[in-house]
Amino acid sequence: MHRNFLKTDQLTVAFGGIVALSNVTLSIAEGRTTAILGPNGAGKTTLFNAIAGAVRPTGGRVFFQGADITKASPSRRCHSGIARTFQITQPFSGLSVRENVMVPLAAGGMSMKQAREEASTYIDFVGLNAKAEDPARVLSTGQRKRLELARALSTHPKLLLLDEVTGGVDRPSIPELLNVIRRLREERNITIVVVEHNMEVLLGLADDAFFLNRGEVIVEGSIAEVADHETVRRIYLGDADAAA
Numbered sequence: 001m002h003r004n005f006l007k008t009d010q011l012t013v014a015f016g017g018i019v020a021l022s023n024v025t026l027s028i029a030e031g032r033t034t035a036i037l038g039p040n041g042a043g044k045t046t047l048f049n050a051i052a053g054a055v056r057p058t059g060g061r062v063f064f065q066g067a068d069i070t071k072a073s074p075s076r077r078c079h080s081g082i083a084r085t086f087q088i089t090q091p092f093s094g095l096s097v098r099e100n101v102m103v104p105l106a107a108g109g110m111s112m113k114q115a116r117e118e119a120s121t122y123i124d125f126v127g128l129n130a131k132a133e134d135p136a137r138v139l140s141t142g143q144r145k146r147l148e149l150a151r152a153l154s155t156h157p158k159l160l161l162l163d164e165v166t167g168g169v170d171r172p173s174i175p176e177l178l179n180v181i182r183r184l185r186e187e188r189n190i191t192i193v194v195v196e197h198n199m200e201v202l203l204g205l206a207d208d209a210f211f212l213n214r215g216e217v218i219v220e221g222s223i224a225e226v227a228d229h230e231t232v233r234r235i236y237l238g239d240a241d242a243a244a
């Protein structure tokens with residue numbers, strides 16, 4: 001197992017006067033699921049953006065599998081095995097589920113026949129077979145999240161960044177979605193990093209955790225340790241006992 005599968009070293013991102021991330025140094029271990037926690041505005045999405053290459057850091061470095069990728073383009077990072085999903089899902093709403101998964105494959109140079117076959121594998125993996133010919137706009141939020149996972153799978157990721165995994169998903173659909181995420185790791189050996197607000201979900205999904213506040217990592221450890229940490233309970237959960 002690579003302990004520093006993904007590593008940020010003193011990573012800083014500023015937007016004008018707003019410092020969204022400040023000297024963030026963290027390591028994500030290969031084959032594990034790591035949670036990024038923190039209140040609104042803590043810098044979680046900015047961290048994902050800096051890892052995926054969507055924002056340029058003001059300072060510090062990002063390493064993936066030992067290579068310095070700080071200056072790599074988003075597409076080079078994607079080719080090297082980093083994929084992400086978004087807080088707000090962005091499918092092509094008029095295209096079918098199958099076509100949505102085929103688009104990135106065909107754009108990568110695959111024949112339509114091959115793209116169709118490969119798309120079927122991913123649609124099957126996320127359990128959307130019954131919806132494959134439906135337009136993406138009719139999907140529920142949970143189904144859209146699974147479509148996003150199928151699209152992410154088409155890039156053959158080694159590291160998958162999942163933003164707000166269960167955000168907006170109705171409660172009964174959550175276990176099925178989490179099951180797909182667990183299988184990504186178990187059956188496809190994908191290292192997962194999740195931003196998620198639901199602590200109950202995280203306790204059942206994540207191994208490790210980093211708690212961000214105002215752009216800084218202030219607590220790290222196992223998910224159980226972080227969830228139980230006094231500072232985390234006070235800031236994040238508004239725990240009256242911890243605040244006292």
Ligand SMILES: Nc1ncnc2c1ncn2[C@@H]1O[C@H](COP(=O)(O)OP(=O)(O)OP(=O)(O)O)[C@@H](O)[C@H]1O
Pocket residue numbers: 015018019020038039040041042043044045046047
């Ligand atoms: N493109 C941008 N331009 C200016 N400020 C930004 C930009 N992106 C993020 N910020 C600011 O950086 C800080 C961190 O934002 P970020 O979205 O990373 O936090 P977050 O932890 O993901 O929050 P949330 O849980 O609400 O999604 C916030 O103060 C935010 O307003």
